[in-house]
Amino acid sequence: MFPLSNFHEFTLGAELAIALVLGVGFGFALERAGFGSARKLTAVFYLYDMAVVKVMFTAVVTTLVGLALLSGVGMFDMSAIYLEPTNWTAQIVGGLLFGAGFVVGGYCPGTSMAAIATGRKDGMLFALGMLAGVWAYAEFTPGLDDWYKATASGVITLPDATGIAIGWWALVFVATLAFAAWGMARLERRFAHLNPQP
C-alpha cells in the first residue's frame, strides 16, 4: 500500500506540489522548535540547551516507530525505500567537516531556511556559503562522486547487520530516548551558567 510512489506514477507538477507541502511542514516544525536561532542550535555543544538532540532524537523515534508499525501490519514496504549506501570514509570525514561548519556557521542547510524566514542575516550568509560550497564541489572536485561509488560498502542497515528486527530496534530507541531525556535535563542544569542570555 505504501510508499505511495511505488504504486502511483506522479506527474512532475504533482511531485513538486508534494515537495512544497512537505517542505512547509518541515520548515514549520524547525521554526517552532527554535531552530531559526543559531544560538539555540549551537547551545547543544555547550550543553546548556539540549533542544537539538531532543528534537532530532524524538523525530527519529517517531518516524522509526511509525514505519515499524506500518510495516508490521503490512501497510508499508520497507524494502521499497531509498537507502544511501554507506561509505565509511565519506560519512566520517564528511560528518567531521559538516560538524565543524555547523558550529562555525551556526546553522545547518535546513535550519538556515528557518533563520532566513525569520530575518536572521547570519542565516542568509550561511546559505550563501552553502551555495558557494556546493558550487565549488561541483566545479572542482566532481571526481569525488565516482570515488564514493567505487569505495562504498553498499547499503547497511542495523536490522541487516545485526539480524535484530526493526520493531526491537524501535523499542531500544524509545528506551534510550527516555533515558537520554533524564540525562539531558541533568546536563542542562549542570551547564546552565554557560548561557550568555539566561
Add this chain to the structure above:
Amino acid sequence: MNTLVQAPPHAAAATGKSAAHPFMNPYLAGFLLGLVLLATYVVTGRGLGATAGFAALATGLASLDGAEHLQTSVVHLKYWNDGAPLLNWTLFLLVGALIGAAISGWQANRFSFSIERGPNITDRQRLMLAFVGGFIAACGAKLAKGCTSGQALTGSSVLNVSGLLFLGAVFLAGFVVAQVARKEWL
C-alpha cells in the same frame, strides 16, 4: 551587546508590540518533525533533504554561463535535469521550508532583522564566520552525501548505518570545534 535582545514583557507593552512567543516544547516539536518525515516516507519512499536543493540551485546558476560548461562535471550533470535544474524536488522542499518557517515565525512574533551571535564578537565577524561555516558544511555534506536532514535525520530514522555514522561524526566534531569557537557563542 547582543543584537538580538529579547524584549522583557514590560518593554513590549510600552512599544505596543507583542513579544516573541516561547519556542515549542522540544519533544513536541520533534514529534511534529517526525510526523513530517514519516509522511515523506509514506508518500515518496525517500526522506527529507536540504543540501540537494542548494546543489540544484548551484547547477542552475552555473548554467547561466552556458550549458556546455556543465559537461565537465558529473555533479552538475546529475542536477541538470534535461535543462530544468530548478524543477528539482529538493529545491521545492527548500522553498516550502522557507514558507513554513515564515508562517511559524510570523504567527509567533519571532521575525526580526538581526544577527545571531554571542556577546563577545562583532556583527561583521559573525557574518564572515556564517559564510565560512556554510562553505565548510556544504563540502562535508557533499562528501558524505547528505546533511543533518538527508543523512542524520532521514538515515537514522530507518536505521541506515550511513546516517548514524554521519550523525556521530557531526556531534564529535561539533563538540571539539565548539571549544575552539567559544568566543563566537558564549
